[in-house]
Amino acid sequence: MYYVKQLLIAMIVLFGGNQIVQAHAIWIESNPVGIKNQSHTIRVYYGEYATGEIEKTKDWYSDLNQLKLNLVNSENKVELKLTDKGDYLEASFVPAKDGIYQIFVSHPAKELGGTTRYEFLAQSQIQVGKDAAYAAIPLAAHFIFQNKIFKTNGLVEIQLLRGNSPVADKEVLVMSPNGWSKNYKTDSQGKIKAEAIWAGTYVIENSHMADQSGTWNDKTYNKNWQGLTASFQVK
Template sequence: MYYVKQLLVAMIVLFGGNQMVQAHAIWIESNPMGIKNQSHTIRIYYGEYASGEIEKTKDWYSDLSQLKLNLVNPDNQAELKLTDKGDYLEASFVPVQEGVYQIFVSHPAKELGGTTRYEFLAQSHIQVGKGTAYSAVPLSAHFIFQNKVFKTNDQVEIQLLRGNSPVANEEILVMSPKGWSKSYKTDHQGKIKAEAIWPGTYVIENSHMADQSGNWNDKTYSKNWQGLTASFQVK
Protein backbone atom coordinates (compact mmCIF):
# COMPACT_ATOMS: atom_id res chain seq x y z
CA MET A 1 0.00 0.00 0.00
CA TYR A 2 1.19 3.49 -0.80
CA TYR A 3 1.40 5.67 2.23
CA VAL A 4 1.76 9.42 2.14
CA LYS A 5 3.61 10.40 5.23
CA GLN A 6 1.68 12.62 7.61
CA LEU A 7 3.63 13.30 10.64
CA LEU A 8 2.75 13.85 14.14
CA VAL A 9 5.97 15.29 15.62
CA ALA A 10 6.09 16.10 19.34
CA MET A 11 9.45 16.41 21.07
CA ILE A 12 9.83 14.91 24.52
CA VAL A 13 12.37 16.92 26.47
CA LEU A 14 13.32 15.22 29.71
CA PHE A 15 15.94 16.47 32.11
CA GLY A 16 17.98 14.48 34.59
CA GLY A 17 19.33 17.37 36.63
CA ASN A 18 20.36 19.84 33.89
CA GLN A 19 21.12 17.25 31.23
CA MET A 20 18.79 16.37 28.35
CA VAL A 21 18.42 12.60 28.28
CA GLN A 22 15.91 11.94 25.49
CA ALA A 23 14.41 13.63 22.42
CA HIS A 24 12.14 11.52 20.21
CA ALA A 25 9.01 12.06 18.14
CA ILE A 26 5.73 10.39 17.26
CA TRP A 27 4.25 10.58 13.79
CA ILE A 28 1.29 9.28 11.79
CA GLU A 29 1.45 7.86 8.28
CA SER A 30 -1.69 7.67 6.17
CA ASN A 31 -2.80 8.35 2.64
CA PRO A 32 -4.54 11.77 2.78
CA MET A 33 -7.01 10.65 0.10
CA GLY A 34 -9.58 7.97 0.97
CA ILE A 35 -12.14 6.03 -1.05
CA LYS A 36 -15.73 5.58 0.05
CA ASN A 37 -16.51 2.07 1.34
CA GLN A 38 -12.86 0.98 1.14
CA SER A 39 -10.69 0.28 4.21
CA HIS A 40 -8.22 3.05 5.05
CA THR A 41 -5.08 2.28 7.08
CA ILE A 42 -3.29 4.55 9.56
CA ARG A 43 0.07 3.87 11.24
CA ILE A 44 1.76 5.57 14.19
CA TYR A 45 5.54 5.48 14.61
CA TYR A 46 7.94 6.64 17.30
CA GLY A 47 11.61 7.53 16.90
CA GLU A 48 13.74 10.01 14.97
CA TYR A 49 12.01 10.74 11.65
CA ALA A 50 14.85 12.79 10.16
CA SER A 51 17.38 9.96 10.55
CA GLY A 52 14.96 7.13 9.79
CA GLU A 53 15.22 5.69 13.32
CA ILE A 54 12.11 3.75 14.36
CA GLU A 55 11.77 2.43 17.91
CA LYS A 56 10.11 -0.86 18.74
CA THR A 57 6.79 -0.23 20.48
CA LYS A 58 8.09 -1.96 23.62
CA ASP A 59 10.70 0.80 23.90
CA TRP A 60 8.34 3.76 23.51
CA TYR A 61 8.63 6.41 26.20
CA SER A 62 6.31 6.27 29.21
CA ASP A 63 2.78 5.18 28.20
CA LEU A 64 2.88 6.51 24.62
CA SER A 65 2.14 3.06 23.23
CA GLN A 66 -1.23 3.32 25.03
CA LEU A 67 -2.26 6.52 23.25
CA LYS A 68 -5.70 6.81 21.68
CA LEU A 69 -6.32 7.59 18.03
CA ASN A 70 -9.55 9.47 17.39
CA LEU A 71 -11.54 9.95 14.21
CA VAL A 72 -14.11 12.67 13.58
CA ASN A 73 -16.27 12.08 10.53
CA PRO A 74 -19.01 14.35 9.15
CA ASP A 75 -21.51 12.82 11.63
CA ASN A 76 -19.75 11.79 14.84
CA GLN A 77 -16.54 10.98 16.71
CA ALA A 78 -15.08 7.55 17.40
CA GLU A 79 -11.93 5.99 18.83
CA LEU A 80 -10.09 3.72 16.39
CA LYS A 81 -8.78 0.40 17.67
CA LEU A 82 -4.98 0.23 17.49
CA THR A 83 -3.04 -2.99 16.94
CA ASP A 84 0.58 -3.31 18.07
CA LYS A 85 2.67 -4.39 15.07
CA GLY A 86 6.02 -4.31 16.88
CA ASP A 87 7.48 -1.36 14.96
CA TYR A 88 4.32 0.74 14.92
CA LEU A 89 0.66 0.92 15.95
CA GLU A 90 -1.91 0.40 13.23
CA ALA A 91 -5.61 1.20 12.83
CA SER A 92 -8.09 1.18 9.97
CA PHE A 93 -11.60 2.37 9.22
CA VAL A 94 -14.07 2.29 6.34
CA PRO A 95 -15.43 5.71 5.29
CA VAL A 96 -19.11 5.30 4.40
CA GLN A 97 -19.74 8.81 3.12
CA GLU A 98 -17.91 11.56 1.34
CA GLY A 99 -16.37 14.43 3.27
CA VAL A 100 -13.34 15.37 5.35
CA TYR A 101 -12.37 12.89 8.07
CA GLN A 102 -10.25 14.28 10.91
CA ILE A 103 -7.68 12.19 12.76
CA PHE A 104 -6.28 13.46 16.04
CA VAL A 105 -4.33 12.52 19.13
CA SER A 106 -4.43 14.27 22.49
CA HIS A 107 -2.16 12.46 24.91
CA PRO A 108 -0.59 13.77 28.14
CA ALA A 109 2.33 11.46 28.98
CA LYS A 110 1.91 9.57 32.25
CA GLU A 111 5.40 10.45 33.49
CA LEU A 112 6.64 13.97 34.20
CA GLY A 113 9.92 15.32 32.85
CA GLY A 114 11.32 16.77 36.06
CA THR A 115 8.45 19.03 37.13
CA THR A 116 7.05 19.47 33.60
CA ARG A 117 3.93 17.80 32.27
CA TYR A 118 4.14 16.90 28.56
CA GLU A 119 1.06 16.91 26.37
CA PHE A 120 1.04 15.72 22.75
CA LEU A 121 -1.51 17.15 20.31
CA ALA A 122 -1.67 16.28 16.63
CA GLN A 123 -4.12 16.61 13.78
CA SER A 124 -4.47 15.22 10.30
CA HIS A 125 -7.24 14.82 7.76
CA ILE A 126 -8.40 12.47 5.02
CA GLN A 127 -10.42 13.63 2.02
CA VAL A 128 -13.00 11.11 0.82
CA GLY A 129 -14.57 11.84 -2.55
CA LYS A 130 -15.60 15.36 -3.36
CA GLY A 131 -17.67 15.94 -0.25
CA THR A 132 -16.97 19.12 1.69
CA ALA A 133 -18.65 18.20 4.99
CA TYR A 134 -16.08 19.20 7.59
CA SER A 135 -15.88 18.74 11.34
CA ALA A 136 -13.61 20.81 13.55
CA VAL A 137 -10.80 19.08 15.45
CA PRO A 138 -11.66 19.00 19.18
CA LEU A 139 -8.23 20.09 20.38
CA SER A 140 -7.30 22.94 22.71
CA ALA A 141 -4.93 24.21 20.00
CA HIS A 142 -5.04 23.53 16.30
CA PHE A 143 -3.84 24.58 12.86
CA ILE A 144 -5.99 25.74 9.96
CA PHE A 145 -4.79 25.44 6.37
CA GLN A 146 -6.30 24.49 3.02
CA ASN A 147 -7.46 20.91 2.62
CA LYS A 148 -5.55 20.14 -0.61
CA VAL A 149 -2.37 18.75 -2.10
CA PHE A 150 -0.11 21.74 -2.75
CA LYS A 151 2.22 22.27 -5.71
CA THR A 152 5.90 23.11 -5.54
CA ASN A 153 6.54 26.84 -5.12
CA ASP A 154 3.11 27.36 -3.56
CA GLN A 155 2.82 29.64 -0.53
CA VAL A 156 1.04 27.65 2.17
CA GLU A 157 -0.95 29.82 4.55
CA ILE A 158 -1.20 28.33 8.04
CA GLN A 159 -3.09 29.74 11.00
CA LEU A 160 -2.54 28.78 14.63
CA LEU A 161 -5.46 28.94 17.06
CA ARG A 162 -5.69 28.25 20.77
CA GLY A 163 -9.31 27.67 21.57
CA ASN A 164 -11.03 29.79 18.94
CA SER A 165 -8.54 32.65 19.13
CA PRO A 166 -5.63 33.29 16.75
CA VAL A 167 -2.23 33.08 18.45
CA ALA A 168 0.06 35.97 17.50
CA ASN A 169 3.85 36.17 17.82
CA GLU A 170 4.41 32.42 18.24
CA GLU A 171 6.85 30.24 16.34
CA ILE A 172 5.75 27.58 13.89
CA LEU A 173 8.49 25.26 12.71
CA VAL A 174 8.11 24.00 9.14
CA MET A 175 10.12 20.89 8.23
CA SER A 176 10.54 19.68 4.65
CA PRO A 177 11.14 16.16 3.29
CA LYS A 178 14.68 17.22 2.27
CA GLY A 179 15.97 17.99 5.76
CA TRP A 180 15.44 21.74 5.34
CA SER A 181 13.50 23.49 8.10
CA LYS A 182 12.57 27.06 8.91
CA SER A 183 10.96 28.78 11.88
CA TYR A 184 8.26 31.37 11.19
CA LYS A 185 6.65 33.89 13.56
CA THR A 186 2.85 34.24 13.42
CA ASP A 187 1.36 37.66 12.64
CA HIS A 188 -1.48 39.36 14.55
CA GLN A 189 -3.94 36.92 12.92
CA GLY A 190 -1.92 33.91 13.98
CA LYS A 191 -0.85 33.27 10.39
CA ILE A 192 2.32 32.43 8.50
CA LYS A 193 3.08 31.71 4.85
CA ALA A 194 5.47 28.82 4.27
CA GLU A 195 7.34 28.02 1.06
CA ALA A 196 6.66 24.64 -0.56
CA ILE A 197 10.03 24.24 -2.26
CA TRP A 198 10.23 20.47 -2.76
CA PRO A 199 7.62 17.74 -3.30
CA GLY A 200 6.81 15.46 -0.38
CA THR A 201 5.44 15.71 3.14
CA TYR A 202 5.99 18.84 5.23
CA VAL A 203 5.57 18.80 8.99
CA ILE A 204 4.48 21.85 10.97
CA GLU A 205 4.97 22.13 14.71
CA ASN A 206 4.20 24.58 17.50
CA SER A 207 5.57 24.08 21.02
CA HIS A 208 4.09 25.97 23.94
CA MET A 209 5.43 26.01 27.50
CA ALA A 210 3.21 27.51 30.19
CA ASP A 211 3.71 28.19 33.89
CA GLN A 212 1.02 25.95 35.29
CA SER A 213 0.85 24.13 38.60
CA GLY A 214 -1.05 20.97 39.34
CA ASN A 215 -0.98 17.33 40.34
CA TRP A 216 -0.53 14.60 37.73
CA ASN A 217 -0.56 10.92 38.71
CA ASP A 218 0.24 11.84 42.31
CA LYS A 219 3.16 14.06 41.31
CA THR A 220 3.34 17.84 41.37
CA TYR A 221 4.22 19.78 38.25
CA SER A 222 4.95 23.49 37.77
CA LYS A 223 5.01 23.75 33.97
CA ASN A 224 2.93 22.33 31.15
CA TRP A 225 4.44 21.73 27.72
CA GLN A 226 2.11 21.32 24.79
CA GLY A 227 3.31 20.22 21.36
CA LEU A 228 1.00 20.52 18.36
CA THR A 229 1.75 19.09 14.93
CA ALA A 230 0.17 18.60 11.52
CA SER A 231 1.42 17.98 8.00
CA PHE A 232 0.65 18.84 4.41
CA GLN A 233 1.55 17.23 1.10
CA VAL A 234 3.28 18.83 -1.89
CA LYS A 235 3.51 17.39 -5.40
Protein backbone atom coordinates in the same frame (compact mmCIF):
# COMPACT_ATOMS: atom_id res chain seq x y z
CA MET B 1 24.71 -0.16 24.56
CA TYR B 2 20.95 -0.30 25.18
CA TYR B 3 21.44 0.07 28.95
CA VAL B 4 23.85 2.99 28.48
CA LYS B 5 21.26 4.74 26.32
CA GLN B 6 18.49 4.12 28.87
CA LEU B 7 20.71 5.44 31.69
CA LEU B 8 21.49 8.54 29.66
CA ILE B 9 17.80 9.18 29.05
CA ALA B 10 17.01 8.78 32.74
CA MET B 11 19.77 11.25 33.66
CA ILE B 12 18.51 13.82 31.17
CA VAL B 13 14.98 13.59 32.57
CA LEU B 14 16.24 13.77 36.15
CA PHE B 15 18.87 16.50 35.78
CA GLY B 16 18.13 18.20 32.49
CA GLY B 17 14.47 18.97 32.96
CA ASN B 18 12.37 18.77 29.80
CA GLN B 19 14.98 18.18 27.09
CA ILE B 20 14.11 14.54 26.43
CA VAL B 21 10.54 14.96 25.23
CA GLN B 22 10.89 18.43 23.73
CA ALA B 23 13.28 16.95 21.19
CA HIS B 24 10.72 14.31 20.12
CA ALA B 25 7.11 14.41 18.97
CA ILE B 26 4.19 12.26 17.91
CA TRP B 27 2.99 12.76 14.34
CA ILE B 28 0.37 11.20 12.06
CA GLU B 29 0.90 10.27 8.43
CA SER B 30 -1.94 9.49 6.04
CA ASN B 31 -3.05 10.22 2.50
CA PRO B 32 -5.13 13.43 2.79
CA VAL B 33 -7.54 12.13 0.14
CA GLY B 34 -9.72 9.08 0.75
CA ILE B 35 -12.28 7.13 -1.27
CA LYS B 36 -15.72 6.23 0.00
CA ASN B 37 -16.14 2.54 0.91
CA GLN B 38 -12.40 1.87 0.56
CA SER B 39 -10.08 1.15 3.49
CA HIS B 40 -7.87 4.08 4.49
CA THR B 41 -4.61 3.58 6.42
CA ILE B 42 -3.21 5.88 9.13
CA ARG B 43 0.17 5.62 10.84
CA VAL B 44 1.38 7.20 14.08
CA TYR B 45 5.11 7.79 14.61
CA TYR B 46 7.28 9.05 17.45
CA GLY B 47 10.73 10.54 17.06
CA GLU B 48 12.47 13.54 15.54
CA TYR B 49 11.24 14.04 11.99
CA ALA B 50 13.74 16.78 11.16
CA THR B 51 16.67 14.39 11.59
CA GLY B 52 14.94 11.24 10.34
CA GLU B 53 14.81 9.59 13.78
CA ILE B 54 11.91 7.16 14.19
CA GLU B 55 11.81 5.42 17.55
CA LYS B 56 10.77 1.80 17.94
CA THR B 57 7.39 1.66 19.69
CA LYS B 58 8.91 -0.22 22.63
CA ASP B 59 11.17 2.80 23.25
CA TRP B 60 8.48 5.48 23.12
CA TYR B 61 8.48 7.92 26.02
CA SER B 62 6.45 6.95 29.08
CA ASP B 63 3.12 5.35 28.02
CA LEU B 64 2.93 6.97 24.57
CA ASN B 65 2.67 3.59 22.86
CA GLN B 66 -0.72 3.23 24.60
CA LEU B 67 -2.16 6.40 23.09
CA LYS B 68 -5.63 6.52 21.54
CA LEU B 69 -6.30 7.51 17.94
CA ASN B 70 -9.65 9.18 17.40
CA LEU B 71 -11.73 9.94 14.33
CA VAL B 72 -14.46 12.57 14.16
CA ASN B 73 -16.70 13.63 11.29
CA SER B 74 -19.95 15.57 11.02
CA GLU B 75 -21.90 12.73 12.65
CA ASN B 76 -19.86 10.97 15.31
CA LYS B 77 -16.57 10.35 17.08
CA VAL B 78 -14.95 6.92 17.30
CA GLU B 79 -11.70 5.46 18.57
CA LEU B 80 -9.73 3.59 15.91
CA LYS B 81 -8.06 0.29 16.77
CA LEU B 82 -4.26 0.54 16.60
CA THR B 83 -1.87 -2.26 15.70
CA ASP B 84 1.77 -2.13 16.82
CA LYS B 85 4.02 -2.47 13.75
CA GLY B 86 7.32 -2.06 15.61
CA ASP B 87 8.30 1.30 14.09
CA TYR B 88 4.83 2.85 14.26
CA LEU B 89 1.22 2.26 15.27
CA GLU B 90 -1.24 1.63 12.43
CA ALA B 91 -5.00 1.92 12.08
CA SER B 92 -7.48 1.88 9.22
CA PHE B 93 -11.11 2.77 8.63
CA VAL B 94 -13.60 2.64 5.79
CA PRO B 95 -15.30 6.01 5.15
CA ALA B 96 -18.99 5.35 4.54
CA LYS B 97 -19.85 8.90 3.48
CA ASP B 98 -18.28 11.85 1.73
CA GLY B 99 -16.93 14.63 3.93
CA ILE B 100 -13.89 15.65 5.96
CA TYR B 101 -12.66 13.14 8.54
CA GLN B 102 -10.56 14.55 11.39
CA ILE B 103 -7.99 12.19 12.91
CA PHE B 104 -6.30 13.18 16.16
CA VAL B 105 -4.28 12.21 19.22
CA SER B 106 -4.44 13.98 22.57
CA HIS B 107 -2.28 12.17 25.09
CA PRO B 108 -0.84 13.49 28.37
CA ALA B 109 2.13 11.27 29.20
CA LYS B 110 1.80 9.27 32.41
CA GLU B 111 5.27 10.26 33.64
CA LEU B 112 6.50 13.76 34.37
CA GLY B 113 9.75 15.06 32.94
CA GLY B 114 11.26 16.56 36.08
CA THR B 115 8.40 18.80 37.25
CA THR B 116 6.87 19.25 33.79
CA ARG B 117 3.72 17.57 32.52
CA TYR B 118 3.79 16.68 28.82
CA GLU B 119 0.84 16.58 26.44
CA PHE B 120 1.25 15.24 22.92
CA LEU B 121 -1.22 16.50 20.32
CA ALA B 122 -1.30 15.39 16.69
CA GLN B 123 -3.81 15.86 13.91
CA SER B 124 -4.60 14.86 10.34
CA GLN B 125 -7.47 15.44 7.90
CA ILE B 126 -8.84 13.17 5.19
CA GLN B 127 -11.09 14.49 2.44
CA VAL B 128 -13.55 11.99 0.95
CA GLY B 129 -15.46 13.19 -2.10
CA LYS B 130 -16.28 16.88 -2.45
CA ASP B 131 -18.50 17.28 0.60
CA ALA B 132 -17.01 19.88 2.97
CA ALA B 133 -19.06 18.86 6.03
CA TYR B 134 -16.92 18.23 9.12
CA ALA B 135 -16.86 18.61 12.86
CA ALA B 136 -14.41 20.87 14.69
CA ILE B 137 -11.38 18.97 15.93
CA PRO B 138 -11.51 18.71 19.76
CA LEU B 139 -7.92 19.71 20.54
CA ALA B 140 -6.63 22.46 22.84
CA ALA B 141 -4.66 23.78 19.84
CA HIS B 142 -4.79 22.90 16.17
CA PHE B 143 -3.63 23.85 12.69
CA ILE B 144 -5.83 24.81 9.74
CA PHE B 145 -4.68 24.42 6.13
CA GLN B 146 -6.16 23.24 2.86
CA ASN B 147 -6.88 19.54 2.76
CA LYS B 148 -5.17 18.49 -0.47
CA ILE B 149 -1.90 17.33 -1.97
CA PHE B 150 0.18 20.45 -2.61
CA LYS B 151 2.45 21.12 -5.59
CA THR B 152 6.23 21.57 -5.35
CA ASN B 153 7.70 25.08 -5.36
CA GLY B 154 4.50 26.51 -3.93
CA LEU B 155 3.47 28.03 -0.61
CA VAL B 156 1.27 26.35 1.99
CA GLU B 157 -0.76 28.72 4.16
CA ILE B 158 -1.11 27.36 7.70
CA GLN B 159 -2.99 28.90 10.61
CA LEU B 160 -2.37 28.09 14.28
CA LEU B 161 -5.30 28.34 16.68
CA ARG B 162 -5.70 27.79 20.40
CA GLY B 163 -9.37 27.16 21.01
CA ASN B 164 -11.01 29.31 18.33
CA SER B 165 -8.47 32.13 18.57
CA PRO B 166 -5.52 32.69 16.22
CA VAL B 167 -2.13 32.47 17.94
CA ALA B 168 0.08 35.37 16.89
CA ASP B 169 3.85 35.76 17.12
CA LYS B 170 4.60 32.08 17.81
CA GLU B 171 7.06 29.76 16.10
CA VAL B 172 5.93 26.96 13.82
CA LEU B 173 8.62 24.51 12.75
CA VAL B 174 8.20 23.14 9.21
CA MET B 175 10.19 19.96 8.49
CA SER B 176 10.64 18.59 4.98
CA PRO B 177 11.16 14.94 3.95
CA ASN B 178 14.80 15.53 2.95
CA GLY B 179 16.07 16.99 6.23
CA TRP B 180 15.52 20.69 5.48
CA SER B 181 13.57 22.52 8.18
CA LYS B 182 12.69 26.12 8.94
CA ASN B 183 11.10 28.06 11.81
CA TYR B 184 8.37 30.50 10.83
CA LYS B 185 6.69 33.06 13.08
CA THR B 186 2.90 33.46 12.90
CA ASP B 187 1.43 36.84 11.92
CA SER B 188 -1.41 38.67 13.70
CA GLN B 189 -3.89 36.13 12.31
CA GLY B 190 -1.82 33.15 13.45
CA LYS B 191 -0.74 32.38 9.88
CA ILE B 192 2.45 31.40 8.11
CA LYS B 193 3.24 30.62 4.48
CA ALA B 194 5.52 27.60 4.34
CA GLU B 195 7.72 26.78 1.38
CA ALA B 196 7.00 23.42 -0.25
CA ILE B 197 10.15 22.90 -2.28
CA TRP B 198 10.48 19.10 -2.35
CA ALA B 199 7.99 16.30 -2.87
CA GLY B 200 7.03 14.11 0.08
CA THR B 201 5.54 14.37 3.56
CA TYR B 202 6.12 17.54 5.61
CA VAL B 203 5.57 17.69 9.37
CA ILE B 204 4.71 20.95 11.14
CA GLU B 205 5.11 21.49 14.88
CA ASN B 206 4.34 24.06 17.55
CA SER B 207 5.36 23.80 21.21
CA HIS B 208 3.67 25.62 24.07
CA MET B 209 5.02 25.78 27.63
CA ALA B 210 2.79 27.23 30.35
CA ASP B 211 3.35 27.93 34.03
CA GLN B 212 0.74 25.65 35.54
CA SER B 213 0.71 23.82 38.84
CA GLY B 214 -1.12 20.65 39.76
CA THR B 215 -0.90 16.98 40.59
CA TRP B 216 -0.59 14.29 37.93
CA ASN B 217 -0.55 10.61 38.88
CA ASP B 218 0.24 11.57 42.49
CA LYS B 219 3.19 13.77 41.47
CA THR B 220 3.37 17.55 41.58
CA TYR B 221 4.18 19.57 38.47
CA ASN B 222 4.66 23.31 37.93
CA LYS B 223 4.78 23.53 34.13
CA ASN B 224 2.62 22.08 31.37
CA TRP B 225 4.06 21.50 27.90
CA GLN B 226 1.98 20.85 24.79
CA GLY B 227 3.49 19.70 21.52
CA LEU B 228 1.22 19.91 18.47
CA THR B 229 1.98 18.39 15.07
CA ALA B 230 0.28 17.91 11.71
CA SER B 231 1.48 16.74 8.33
CA PHE B 232 0.82 17.56 4.69
CA GLN B 233 1.93 16.07 1.40
CA VAL B 234 3.59 17.62 -1.64
CA LYS B 235 3.94 16.19 -5.15
